[in-house]
Amino acid sequence: MLTRLVCVLMVCAALVSPALAQNRAKIERDFQTWLLQEIWPAARKAGVSRSTFDRSFRGVSLNWDLPDLVPPGSNRQAPRAQRQAEFGAPGRYFGRGAVNGASATGRQMAKRHSAVLAQVEKRTGVPGRIILAIWGRESAYGKAAIPHNAFQVLGTKAFMSRRAAFFRAELIAALQIAQTGQAPNQSMKSSWAGALGQPQFMPSSFLKFAADGDGDGRADIWTSEADTIASIGAYLDHHGWDRRRDWGFEVRLPASVSCTLEGPDQGRRIRDWEKLGITRVSGRPFPNHERRGEAFLMLPAGRNGPAFLVTPNFYVLKDYNKSDLYALFVGHVGDRIQFGVGDFVAPWGRVDKMLRSEVAALQRGLEALGHDVGGADGLAGFKTRRSIGRWQETQGAAATCFPDKQIMAKLAH
Incomplete structure (x- = not known):
């Protein structure tokens, strides 16, 4: 019986594979036609020469291994495949290595x-x-491999991804960069998402913020460390970095202060947070100029981890990368580089092993009760965290502001 089943499967595979290959071949041909009929006219309008266009796409075909692709003829509204199914504990982001x-x-x-x-x-x-x-x-200070052909990545995503319009604009921007000749040896390498060089700028960000740090008249974010430094500084400056403020402080959060006060829409002056009993973990007072400024409670693991008061500069870091944990990593590592500080004082607590699909079901349950969780995406951002806390308080329970199996069992939809 097993042998017959294996034979049947092999026959089916033999029958299906040529059809799949034929379909892919057609899509590849459609891609080349699309480049000539849609991308070339837009590139020419943006000042790109035909020689630059041809050189950029010489030998380029679709990259079928990229995430979030929607080949022509498939359903763009279908649920996105979950590539990272496990809901990650925040502390993992801060691995010692x-x-x-x-x-x-x-x-x-x-x-x-x-x-x-x-x-x-x-x-x-x-x-x-x-x-x-x-x-x-x-x-990794320029040591990380950036292996992809930017035109293949951006072309593929502009042709068949859920964010096709976004990547189409980035593809045209990449062609404009190629036209200027600023990429070394006319070779433009990117990440799998199309981000360029050592600071990992999207092409449109390169055009706006790439800066010459070594005085050679070029902005080379691929090989020049000085240009990389200048470009990152220019990006943060443009997005509103306030030279008078720090990024934030690890704090002690008294039990009397609800974790539902988290979020960039619930800011208070630091001196007002002090009145609630919040203090720095270091025992040192907040700087006087900071006490007059606005700050926001940030609890990446709810009550299960370190607590922070962050300034508007924290959200400038989030303009570079939308993740709370990314911005926190940058602030923390920066402090370690200059001030030699150690690990966060508060430990990262235990987090239940859950799937992102389970967290998304919990989020849908909260939405059904009228809570704004910021979208049922399986990621526990500040809106989800404080919604959990608000729901817990309506149940007469102590707010933890973080998903767990118990909460999921009661709320999942």
Whole structure:
């Protein structure tokens, strides 16, 4: 019986595979036609020459291994396949190897590039330690492999992804970069998402923010460390970095202060947070100029981990990458680079093993009760965290503001 089943499956595979291959071949042909009929006219209008266009797409075909693709003829509204099914504990983002490595190398880079870091900080107000931490996180200070052909990645995603319009604009921007000849050796490498160079800029960000840090008249974010530093500083400056403020502080959160007060829409002056009993974990007072400024409660693991008061600069870091944990990593590593601080004082607590689909079901349950969770995406952002806490308080329970199996069993839809 088993042998017969195997034979049947082999026969089916033999019958289906040629059809799949034929369909892919047709889509590949359609892609080449689309490049000529849709992308070339748009590129020409944007100032790209035909020689640049042809050189950029020479030998380029679709990359079928990229995530979030919607080939022609498939359902763009179908649920997205979950590539990372497990809901991750926030503490994993701060693995000792990643934090220590970025900090140690960052201190070496701070010495090596002290002059350009000082110049960029004077011009933009962005501390060198913050620039270094972003550089370390994005490309391991230029050591990370950036293996993809940017035109293949952006072309594929512009042709058949859920965010096709976004990637089409980025593809045209990449062609404009190629037209200027700023990419070294006319070779433009990117991540699987189309991000370029050591600071991992999308092409449109390169056109707006790439800066010349070494004075050679070019902005080379692929091979120039000085240009990389200057470009990251220019990006954060443009997005509103306030040179008078820090990024944030780890704090002690009294039991009397509800975790539902988290979020960038519930800011208070630091001196008002102090009146509620919030203090720095270091025992030192908040700087006087910071006490007058607005800050926001940020609890990436709810009551199951460290607590922070973050300034508007924290949200400038989120303009670079939308993740709370990314911005927190950058601020923390930056502090370790310059001030030699250690780990967070509060430990990361235990987090139940859950699937993102389970967290999404919990989010849908909260939405059904009228809570704004920021979308049922299986990621526990601040809106989801505080919605959990608000629901817990209506049940007469202590708010933890973080998903767990018990909460999921009661709320999942």
